[in-house]
Structures are given as C-alpha cells and as structure tokens.
Amino acid sequence: MAAYIGRRLRKGAATTAVAALAVAALSASQAPGATVDDQGRRTAGDSQPTSEATADDSASATGNSPYYTDLPPLHSPNPSPSPGQSSAIGTPVSIGEAEAGIPATVLDAYKKAEAALATAKPGCNLPWQLLAAIGKVESGQARGGQVDANGTTTSPILGPQLDGNGFALIRDTDNGAYDGNSSYDSAVGPMQFIPSTWAWAGRDGNADGKEDPNNVYDAALAAGHYLCRFGWDLSTQADLNRAILSYNHSTDYLNLVLSWLEYYRKGTHEVPDGTGTVPVGRSDGNPRAIPNPSPGRTTPSPVPNRPGTSTPPPAKPGKPTAPTPTPVPTPTPTDTVDHLENAGTARLTATAGDAFTQRISTRAETAAGKAVGKVRIRFTIVGDTDSTFAGGENVATVVTDSTGVAVAPALEAGEKAGDFTVRAVVVGRTVSALDYAVTVTARAADTLARTATTALTCVAGGEFAEQVEVKATYDGAVADGVAATATLVASADGATVNDKGPYFKDADGKTVRTLTGLETDANGLLKLPKLYADDTAGTFLLRVTTTGGATLTVELTVTQPLIPIESATPSESADPSASASPSA
Template identity: 40%
Template structure:
C-alpha cells in the first residue's frame, strides 16, 4: 500500500504539472484544455485506421519534469548531456531527413522535424536502449502490448505477424509505434533501400510525417496541428507531451548524443521488468519456498528414541565411489548438443555484385543506382540474415547516405541480397569508392563500386520577363520609387540559378550611357552596370534600389542572362512641373 500511495502521489504531481503546461501550450499552438475527445472531427480513429486507439504506454514525461540525474550522463538511467533533451545522432538524422523529404512530397503540410521528434520521444524515447544502429535498425525490437482488448484496443492480426511477430493479435511496432494496418496505409521508404520497414527509424520517421499530414493538413495551422497529433493518440495528455517536446526542440534546447549511449529503454508494452508474473518452478510453492518437508526433531511413531546414556555408535565414513560424482566438486556443464531440427546456417563464402559497378551523377543530385550484393555460401547458395557493411571511401568527397552517414549496415534477405540506401552526391566534384564487406568475416573478399561526381550543367532559361508593371519613374536626384522583379523560366517552369546583369542604356536599349539612372556599389558609389546575382528557388531576382541623377529623359535597364536572354525595363526621369503661384499684386481699390 505504501508503494501504491507513493506512485499515486507521483502521478498526481505529474498530472498537475501537465494541466499547468496545457494552458501555456494553448496560447502557443491552439491546443484547448483537456476534454472528452470522442467524435473529434477527422482526428477520430476509423475502423481502417486504428492508430488513435489505445495501443501502448507512451512516455508522457514533460521536458521540465523529465528525471534529472546530473553527473550520470552516459550511464544506465542517467540523463543526456544536455538535460535529457539529447537525441541520438541517427534518430536526429532520420527526423530531419523525413521533414526534408516531406517538404518535397507533401509541400502543403509544412511539417517540422521537431514534431516528428516529439512523436519519437513520447513513443520510444528515440529508440534509446534498443541498440539503435547507423542504418536506422535496432538490435532489439520495439513492440507494444498485444492488442487483445481491456486496457488497450482489441485489434486482430492484420499483417500475419510480418512486423510484430504475432499471428493472432496486432502490436504497435518500431520507434514511432505504428499499428501494422496503419503502416500498410502510411508506410514509407525513408532511407531509399526499397523497403518500407516500421522498425527502421528512417522509414518510421517518414511514415509518421505521411500520417500526420493526411487529410491535406497544413501544420502551420494550430487546428490542423491539434488534429494531427490527436489522430496518433486520442489523449490530451499525449498532445501536451508531444507538443511540449516539439517546442523544446524548436527552442534550440537539444543536443546530439551517441546512438549507443547506455540507458534504460522505455517499454511501450507496459511490462515493467520485475513485475511480470512468473510461473512457479518445479518443487516451489506459489507463495515461494520449497515443497520439501524439513527434517523434524520429533520422534517417528513406532520407533524408540535412543537413550541419552547410551552413546550412538558411529557409522564408518563411506569411501568415495569413483562411479559417482564428488559432491564437493562442481559438476561440469555438458556441451550443448546441436538441435537436429534446426539447420546449421552455411557460412558466407563470397559476395556477388548485383548492380552496375560504375556510377556517375552531377553535384547536388542523388545517384539513381543503389549498390546491391548477394551473400553466397561455398555451394553458391544464398545466405540470409547476413550483415553487410557499405562504406563510402575517398578523399575530398562530400557524398553520403541519406542522413549524412558515410557507413551503413544492411541485412541480407531470403534471397541473400542486401541493398544500400540512396547516396547523395554532395557539392564536390570527384570520385569515390563504395566499399562493401561482410561484418565479422575478414576472409570474404570485399566488393567495390566506383562513382564519379561531375559538375552540374549550368541552368538555362528560354524566357525572362518582368513580374508586374509598376511605373518606373523618378524625379532628378531622387530614388526610383518602384520594385522591379525579373522571372526566369524554361518551358513555362521557373528556373533557379540563372545569373543576370543590368546595364543602364539609352531609350532603345542599344547603347550604354555614362549619365542618368544608376545603382550603388558596396562603397555607395554610382555604377551603371551591375551584377544582379542568380535567381532564387522561384526563378526570381528582385533588383536592388536604383536612383536618378540630375539628367532627365527616357532610359532603359538592359537585363541580360548568361545565355543571352535580354529584357528591357523602361525608365523615365521627369522634372517636377512648377506649380502656379497665386498672384501677390494687390487688387485696385476704388477711391472713396
């Protein structure tokens, strides 16, 4: 009872602080105070989308309530170096990669990586303690409770045990705790290996982005943000916790910690170690202790107690039987015998290249090719469940796998094939080698792929035009009070990176002039030929402020691109017309 009272008091304090935080988050993100969420618009779970139903035990500790254990960073149960807000390196890369891909795939959603990280923090504490690897996989599976009803939802098996290992009931799986049927709808390939795996944090993070952005939500809207998080878990405490962590990460109060930092993993199944029911072993009673009756000092019926005056004759000490084990010496454990029902896996003998050996692409792009190798035994048969290491080697190269890593590990499938994630070329021109080895098998000959990164071709525009048509007029010795924006396009699509120059010319644009309108250089001196830079992501350049000197008349700005596209912007410098002054001559007054 004392333990229950202590836990109840702790929960009460947590609930009080949670309620206080709700008020602050209401102003920040439009989250209303706790209420019954039944029938909450499109965030309510549907039969085909049970993610919002109770499917596990989230970690609802808030940033300001997270256990602090100063001086124990890096030790089991200790805090991260920055006060429990640290994110493992690979998890952070996965969240940021998911937001970057979502910006392209779902541009109207505007999902920040910090929101995905908030989900990851509450669902599994970023997979901490589960052996997170650089390729996004974990050494130990992260699984919620069997969804058999009662405290949690009842969801019969939907994936034939593929993801959760259970062919009777579903279980939420992976770093962001997807229910298998929800993953079937929202699953995504975040690391470019051709597999959508909810147990891989790169895939899980992008799948989370897809799920939160469903129903054309725009997460810049506080109402849509609220609906999105509620759709993941129909709990106001859950919304509060996720948004609190999101705001914490957005404030910059976050650091990177190693993937393998020792920590006690959060168990979403609720099976707290030490509280699981145990089956009594042979010879034990349910209450503990042994079923063997202890020796009694009472005499046995029918037997006479020896007289205390008569000494009991001593039995001779028996000689040790060489056929029986000596009880003073520990019995050596027998060597485990191989299970005849299980085949012994064949060792990997060699790697076979399954994709092109040479690749090339341009700076700033991704390689279309992905490295594939097959692990084979001596008989030439495929070997499954073999860990294959892919490592980018080469001086000066900026190439990396998605997430920024230079080295990842993948596991061969049933066909013996392992596929590397997509590689980003980076901004440096050059060559590099993708070196492939078998983990723990130094005797297997490595396989290399050779890649070349070429300079990206210069962008080309077939048309430049002015956006809008504001009158470009000024008075002598005054600035032009108008904005000039130039748009570059090719086949009707905006083109970024188009360089342009502007030259002040005569009215017909054919001859440069030495007087008239001008720009200012970095020293504030007048110049009549100016480098405008390059178009932005929307294919546009906005001209800097320009001025008129004392000369009046018609002029042009001659805008020219690197591939000789020309646009003339007409300018006029007009002297201000004098206003008519009222007559100051006194009117004649008739004499009296």
C-alpha cells in the first residue's frame, strides 16, 4: 500500500528518540548502498523508478495506498530466548523471533512463487524474502495469516477508497468486482493490488483455475511477476530499488521494504496460520487495521488530522451549522482523454526468435487533439502467438510523457510465425482501443551448401557410408532454426518423389523417401539420417529445401555389386611342357 513521496515514516505511538535511532541503525546495517540523513531516515543511491514507475499514483501496483510502517527489531531474528511469552507458540520467545515468524500458508505461497519465477524468469533472481517484506508492509502477512486451507483470506483485505481525499484519486475500473466499490478503486488482498493492475498482473498461483487477489498464492505469484518486469535483475541494487518503487512510489516505502528484506534474510521460521504478529503503525496515521467495506458499499475513508491542523469545534447551540459543500473532484488527465492516436508506428515485422527493431508508440489526445500526459496506457498482446514484450510479459502498462506519448516495451518475436495484434487502451477510461498489426515471419535461409565434397556412392542393396550434411545461411550469416525438407526426387526439374533407388528409414525401419520437420541447428547445420540403397543401380537425386527458398540438389550414385571372377582351368590338350623354358 502506498504513501506520499518524502513523507517521514510514522512510528505510531512509539515515535521516540529510540525509534529514530532504530531507523538509523537499520539504515546503516540493513540496506546495501543506502545512507542515513540528519533525520534518521535512510536514502537510497538509486531510488528513481523506470518509465512506468512515475509519480502517477495510479501507475503503481497499489495505487500508492497506505501501508504499515512498523520497523523490524534491531537484533537478530533468532536471538536467545527472553522472558517474553508467545501466546501463539506457548514458549518463551524474543520480539525478534516473533516478528520473524511467518504464517505457514503465507510462507509457503512466497516460496512457491520464488520457485515459479526461478523457472519462468531466472534472470530476475527474485528472493522469496522480498515477497515476505512487501507482504509484511502491505497487509501484515495477510493479517497474521488469516487464510483458509486454500490460501484465501478469511475476509477481504481492502484499503481505503482512492477518492483523492487524502489519498490518490483512482476512479473505479472494475465495477466493484474486486473491491465492492463502483465509484473508486481500493487496493485488494494480501499484496494490495488495485483492480486495474490486477486485471493484467493477476496470476493463478494455486492452480484452481481462478486469479483471485484475495488468495495469497495468486497474489504472491502476481507480485513476483510484477517485480520481475522489464528484465530487472533483483540481485542488483539498482533494479531492486526500481522494482520496489514501481510497487509504491515512495522513498520511505523503499527503505522500509529493504529493512524487512534484510531482516528476513537473516532468518525466519514458520508459525501456525492466524498466529502471526500484526503491525500497528500506518503511513496515513491511522493505527487501525485496513478497513473492509462490505461488498457493494462505498465506505468513506477517514481523513486523519495533519500536523498543524485541529478538529473544528462543534457549532454553538442556537446557531445553524452551514452545510459543507460537496467538493467537486478536479478532472484527472485520464478524464480528459478522448481518443488514442498512432504516434508513428508502422506495421511491425520480425523474424521468429528476433527482437523487433521498432517499438509501438501511442499518443493520448483530447477531443481537440491536444496531447495528454500522465495517462496510463495498457498494451496487450492479442492473438495466437508466443511473442512477448521484453521480460516475457504479454501485458505492459506505460505512462504517457509530456507529449502525450507512451512507448511500449520492445517486442520479442517467438518461434510461432503468423500475425497478431497489440492493443492499446486507456486505463481507467472507456475510449476506443487502438490496434497495431504485427507479423512474425518464419526463420529463413537463402543458401544451402554441403559441408563435404566427397562423392556419395553406394553398392545396390547396401548403405551409404557418409551422411549428407548441409549448412544454411541467410545474407551470408548463419541461418539457425530454419525448417527444412529432404526429398529423393525423380528428376532435377520436377518434384515427383522417386519410388526406387536410395531411401531413408523411419523409426520402424520402413522405407521413407521424404523427410519433413527438419531444422538447422544453432550453427546452421543440418545432418540427414543415413541413406540406404535398394537393388536398383543408377544416378539419383536428393533435394533439400528450406523456408525462404534455399534449395540444394545432391547427386547419389548406386552401383551394381561386383561379380566374382572364377580362376582359369588349364586345357586338357595343352602341352605341359609348352611353357617350359629350354634348357641352357
């Protein structure tokens, strides 16, 4: 959940000099590359978000909703037992041990999400402790593990409505489906996704066929994928900072999450569901737990008194109280968007496996054609394709710049050739979508050549000693992954398959004279299976063709077997002495 940039971390009722020292100590010991300012706050060397993580509240995962601000204990998560008593476990534990305990189902969800991302996006290096840190700050680990056996929270975890009254202004995007509010959005679930973000970031983490933000397995996996966008490597401090800031645009939030991340890295342990500790302090100054409006209702968000303000005294008896006028919300940039325009993107084409050289650009405009900045544009890949945006996602949300233009992440062509669409829509407003046509062409070769020059010969009824190997190139470069076909043809200018002469064998040993589904390797090489010859002698042709039109015809020679020559027998009439030499 979120806060305001530059706001000092609130410590709740325990804001004392000791707490200030705690922040300084944590900053020095737990945040790589971080420093401490003169207020005891930690600052990061690289805390600026990427192009998607701008100051626009609605561009974050949580909509910059409030979050818990409790700091981790200064000492190790696993110190020696203290006189403190844990009612959950029934044995003496220290504060550090209690804080380090993560409810069993919640912990399992974090670890399963880490394992899934290690396979799906190994370059991201997502640690489950980062999910635990965000889960602690966002919902107190699902309110101390208040989840059922499937990982779904026993009651919805909802942030305050984001109506611009002390919070970000994000109008309803899901018709109340997730947050029960058809006027404004609220952050939802243990990882506090706003509905518009969940619409594209949601995942099914427990394989039940649903993507539920209130399920800790779904939410943890979604958070993992969200943090691994744009090819970020979370083992580097700069990318780690960017990912956390994209979740919530607040330096204080970044510092707090980094503190819990380092704390959990020092050691954690499992506690029973429902027995985890629940934080108290919150970034909006409200010490209560996250409110949970009933579905279908709009619950007004309490607006805490800010420093320097006080609650107005009640009106004196006898004097009528003037009604407070209902404030009229100031239109947001999103409210002014009338349509989307192509910002100069031509039809995109790339070869399978390659990156597209051009990126999609979309401009948001008013009815008068004026550019609109700070508007979220969602790009979605639509169609039967395995192409993705950089980082492996098929959805990306980008905020328009001051010229009203949003540039989608680079597209990467998959192995499936064909056409598909990238659709651009305005998040939070219903305007006509803008579609971009995209084509992936199959890998191709324009030249084929044998890698050997020896003649290919065989005796009838035998087998060829050498296997045919060819190399494919395209514009002189190696053509890898190119589809090929090998056929034994009857003539050089025809495509008729020969019914006699050399042949291949299939897996069952049967005669085959056409091979399909062949593909060149990473070096552009293709080695054909062994060739055999029937009892027909002569000269035969093997034709190899590839996608892209490369063709090579190879000559095969089959000879008759040699006939043994019998030894000559001397004639009976021959004079045995005829060959004798005369005596000297």
